[in-house]
Each structure stands twice: as C-alpha cells, then as structure tokens.
Amino acid sequence: MSHAAHDEDSHDDEGPKVLAVSGKIRTIQVHRPEPQDTSFLAATAKGLGITLKHFAKNFFLPRRKAAELGKGGAPAEAKWRNDIETVQYPEEKVQYPERFRGLHRLMLREDGAVRCVACMCCPTVCPAHCITIVPEESDSKSIEKRPAIFEIDELRCVVCGLCVEACPCDAIRMDTGEHAKPVYERATAIETKESMLSRGIKSIAVQGGEGPAWRQK
Amino acid sequence: MPSWLTLHNVLRVIDNGAVKWLILVFAFVMPLASILTWMERRQSAMMQDRLGPNRANIGPIKLKGILHFVADALKMIFKEDFIPGNVHRGLFALAPVLALAPVLIAFAIIPFGPTIYPHALGQQIPSNIVEGASWLNLSDPIRGQIFQVDFGLIFYFAVLTLANYGGTLAGWASYNKWALLGGLRSSSQMMSYEVTMGLSLMGVFLVTGSLEPGYITATGWNHNYSPANPLNWLWLPQLPAMILFFTAAIAETKRAPFDIPEGEPEIIGYFVEYSGIRWGMFFLAEFIEIVFISSVIATVFLGGWQVPFLESDGFHFGGVVSFLPHGVVVALQLGAFGAKVVGLCWLQLLIRWTLPRFRADQLMSLGWKLLLPMSLAWTLVTALGTLLF
Numbered sequence: 001m002s003h004a005a006h007d008e009d010s011h012d013d014e015g016p017k018v019l020a021v022s023g024k025i026r027t028i029q030v031h032r033p034e035p036q037d038t039s040f041l042a043a044t045a046k047g048l049g050i051t052l053k054h055f056a057k058n059f060f061l062p063r064r065k066a067a068e069l070g071k072g073g074a075p076a077e078a079k080w081r082n083d084i085e086t087v088q089y090p091e092e093k094v095q096y097p098e099r100f101r102g103l104h105r106l107m108l109r110e111d112g113a114v115r116c117v118a119c120m121c122c123p124t125v126c127p128a129h130c131i132t133i134v135p136e137e138s139d140s141k142s143i144e145k146r147p148a149i150f151e152i153d154e155l156r157c158v159v160c161g162l163c164v165e166a167c168p169c170d171a172i173r174m175d176t177g178e179h180a181k182p183v184y185e186r187a188t189a190i191e192t193k194e195s196m197l198s199r200g201i202k203s204i205a206v207q208g209g210e211g212p213a214w215r216q217k
Numbered sequence: 218m219p220s221w222l223t224l225h226n227v228l229r230v231i232d233n234g235a236v237k238w239l240i241l242v243f244a245f246v247m248p249l250a251s252i253l254t255w256m257e258r259r260q261s262a263m264m265q266d267r268l269g270p271n272r273a274n275i276g277p278i279k280l281k282g283i284l285h286f287v288a289d290a291l292k293m294i295f296k297e298d299f300i301p302g303n304v305h306r307g308l309f310a311l312a313p314v315l316a317l318a319p320v321l322i323a324f325a326i327i328p329f330g331p332t333i334y335p336h337a338l339g340q341q342i343p344s345n346i347v348e349g350a351s352w353l354n355l356s357d358p359i360r361g362q363i364f365q366v367d368f369g370l371i372f373y374f375a376v377l378t379l380a381n382y383g384g385t386l387a388g389w390a391s392y393n394k395w396a397l398l399g400g401l402r403s404s405s406q407m408m409s410y411e412v413t414m415g416l417s418l419m420g421v422f423l424v425t426g427s428l429e430p431g432y433i434t435a436t437g438w439n440h441n442y443s444p445a446n447p448l449n450w451l452w453l454p455q456l457p458a459m460i461l462f463f464t465a466a467i468a469e470t471k472r473a474p475f476d477i478p479e480g481e482p483e484i485i486g487y488f489v490e491y492s493g494i495r496w497g498m499f500f501l502a503e504f505i506e507i508v509f510i511s512s513v514i515a516t517v518f519l520g521g522w523q524v525p526f527l528e529s530d531g532f533h534f535g536g537v538v539s540f541l542p543h544g545v546v547v548a549l550q551l552g553a554f555g556a557k558v559v560g561l562c563w564l565q566l567l568i569r570w571t572l573p574r575f576r577a578d579q580l581m582s583l584g585w586k587l588l589l590p591m592s593l594a595w596t597l598v599t600a601l602g603t604l605l606f
Contacts, residue, residue, distance in 0.1 A: 044568075044571075047571045047572060048571050050571075051264045051567060051571040054263070054265070055263045055567070058266060083266045084267060084268050085266055086267050
C-alpha cells in the first residue's frame, strides 16, 4: 500500500517536461513513437484481429429480429445473432416506446359516438394552432355539443401532447404508436374527424352528466 | 458454316495474346474490380456493425446489392462531363487513361492458369508429359499466360510505374493547388515505395533464379519437390519479403493507410477537379491495382494457380493418387487462382478499413528508414543463404 503510494508520488514528481507556461495553459512535451522506432506490426495484427472478429460475426451469424434492434446492443438471448444495428426502415420497424406520442386518434363512447364534446380546450392550449374544431348540437340530451369538423394539420403539429393533457373527457389520444405519414401534398397531411375516429376505440372512462354515479360502478 | 471456322482455327485465335488479354481483363479483372467497389462498402459495413449497400436491384433480382456497381457505373457514365476552365485539356483528358491503361497492360505477365490442351480435356495427363505420347492429342495448346518473357516482373515494375504519370499529370493539368499537391505526393510516394517493392522481390529472384512469374509458379523454390506442395511455395523461405512487398504494394495502390495522395480530409487529392466517368476511371484503376497486387502476391508467393497437392493427373497425397481428367484439373487450377486473388483482395480491404492513415512525413520515414533497410537486409540474408545451402 505504502509502496504503491510512494510509486505514485515519484511518478508525480517526474511529470511531463513543461516547455512553456502561459497563464493556466502548460505546453508539455509528449513522446509519440515515430514509424522508424516501431514497426507497428503487433498493433496492426491486434487491430486486424478486432475488425476480423466483427466481420466474421456479422458475416456468418444471422441478423437479429427487427424487434430486437434499436435497443443499444444485443440482448443476452440473442447470443447467436450478429451485432448489426441497421434497421431497414420500410420493411423493418423498431417498436416505439410505450409513451411515444404518435398520430392522434379520437376515442368513442360505449354507443360508438365520438367522445369529444367540442369544449375547445385542445385548440386553446395548442401552441401550434393546428387543431380546428367546428361544434354542432348533439343529439343526446345529456351532452350539449359535438364536433362537426375536427381537423389536425399534422404538418403544423409539434407533437407536444398538450391537447391530450388538456382533454377533460379522454376524447383525444396520441398513443397509436405510429407517426405522421409522409405525403405528396400538404392537404393530405390534414387528419380529419373520420380518419382519427377510424383509429379510435371505445374508452371505458366515464363522462357526460352522470354525476357521481361512476363511484358506484 | 464457313470453311475457315474450324475448331483448330478458333483455338488458334484464343491462344492469341491480345484475345487472351481481352478474355482475362473483361471476364475476370474488370468484373472483380467492379464488384470490389461494392464489396469494399459492404465489407467495411460488416466490420463496423452496419449493413452496407444492399438495395440496388433490377426488378426482383437483388443479389445482396451486388448490382450497386451497375448503378454506380450508369451514374458516372451519364453524368455531365465537366471540365473546369484553365485546365490543360489534353493532359486533363489523358491522365485517367494513363492511370488505367498500364495496370491493365501489366496483367499480361500474370500466369492465370496452366497450359490447357483443349483436345485432351477428358483424359488424364501424366505429371511428366512425354512429348508425342501417342494416346494424347496435345495439339493447339492454350498457354495460361499472355506475355511470357524472361524479364516478366521487371516488365511489371516498368509498366506500373507509368501508372503514376496518371496521378501526377492529373494534378499538374487540373490548375488547382490541392490537385498539384496530391500529384506531388503521389509521385513522391511512388518513388519511395517502388524501391522497397523491387528490393523485396530480389530475394525471390535469388531463390528461384528467375524473373519469370510463370516459371516461379511452375517450379516453386525447391526443384526436388512438387510445385503443388504448399510448403514449396515461396511464402515459406521468403515470408519477410512477402510482408515487405505487401506493405509496399498497398502503398502503391494509394489507399489507406497510405492514402496521402488522396488525403480526403485535407487536399482531396490529384483528382479533385475530376467528375463523372473520368473520375470513375481513376477509381477503377485503384481497384484494378488491388486485383493486380493480389495477383502478383498470389503468383509469386502463394503458388499462383497451383492447387495444394494437385498434379496434372490428379491429387497426390501421401503416396495415394486420385486420378482426375485434364478438364477437371484445369478448372480446379483456374478456380484456385481466382480464389487466391479474391482472398488477397479481401485481406487488402480488411487492412484498408482497419488502420488509420499515416502523416505524409511518417509515410516517408516508414518507407526510407524502415522498409528500405529491412528489404536490403533481407536481400543480403537471402543471398548468403543461397550461397551457403
């Protein structure tokens, strides 16, 4: 222990040779081997070994499944798989994380009607002003309004998720796990009520003038 | 069928040097060099845990992306032939040709296969052919080497040095400081490493007593043993020479770790002003040089077209002989030459994608202070060895 400490001390004493000092900056002399001093053969062989190992593994072993890609290194069970990380995108897709904010969808009531009550919370909170809602009278007696038009311009959307946070009736969600598709015309990037409802499912959240009845369920 | 179109005449035409050269270049060298452009990207990707180019296809034919070289060639051919102002037009146009042509010409000295007897393909040919063996028709032989001269390897050095004029003239004609620097570096590098290349082969000349690659392949270093024995190939007595030659040869191809003339991060190189197919010719010349260097090393050090233990009548192994007809033997030997060349190309790509590049001054130090003395010393050692034994 003391011996090691002594060694370190003596090493500190020697230090690199200081050529010049200007303020906090020290110019020190370092020794780098020149080609005539070393043949590089050992280091070359070692480096070739490393690259050869990678090449052999990636050449002979099969690829990992797409679901195992994009997770930073091979999982333990993929022992006889290679290390290639490339995802061939249109054919292979990486599973997005659970909390990934994707394309919007509109949720449905038990009876299949749209859950949105056109309260205008989401267009109000939206920082990109990408939500357009035109309300109309609702058929149901307990619900006042519903959206006649509900459009989101996916080109303007900044995918912040504030609309989902603001929604009081679990009507809009971003949990589809897809992202906005590339389009050839700007008009086709606008999501309509119908397209967002087509991705929607029935929500079990209780809403709509039932008062505290949900507590008894 | 016209009367002159006989098998004899066709075989005579095939044995013509120019025709053999065309067959070798267009059936082996050019395809291999083209595929190397794809193989380099794919192999480097594999070494770096990537996938590499694998998508080029003609309809459903994908072949793991090999067709990328077709796409590259089409792109380069149809690109605008842009010549900047102030360049020396004649030299500018001449430079890519000068880079490409000598390498292709140098292939003439490479023995790519044994002598083929087309009328005896189905028969066995004994190891020691007795001329006029009555049961064999040995007429119309096709020699597996285009240009058989006693000064074979000297011819290679002389011709391949001309290839350097391509780079130098490109740098000179381009009217560009960076191109000129690249051209200068190219010629200085060539001069430094040519010396080592020549000297490292001196040991081979001393051991075999010949400058003719066909003779080296056909005899090996010890005349008492079969040239098909891998231990009789020149890698065994001349291993240091092989390493020295390989190092200098990689420098000759001007690729990393010796890509000073190109120097992408700093001067871009002597072809900075070139684009389209003119640049493509420089690129192709580089890859053909890889194939050529592999061919020379395979021929001189690794037995060329010899298959281990395969004589002209079949495999000889420990006194047991499995006889094979001449056609099969020839096919195996041509395949062995191809396999050795492809393997060495693969090794060069592995080296190119493993080692970082040298600085210009380090390059000169390595060449003049390490490789040159070592090759001189090895020549002396070999000379003493041949004198004593």
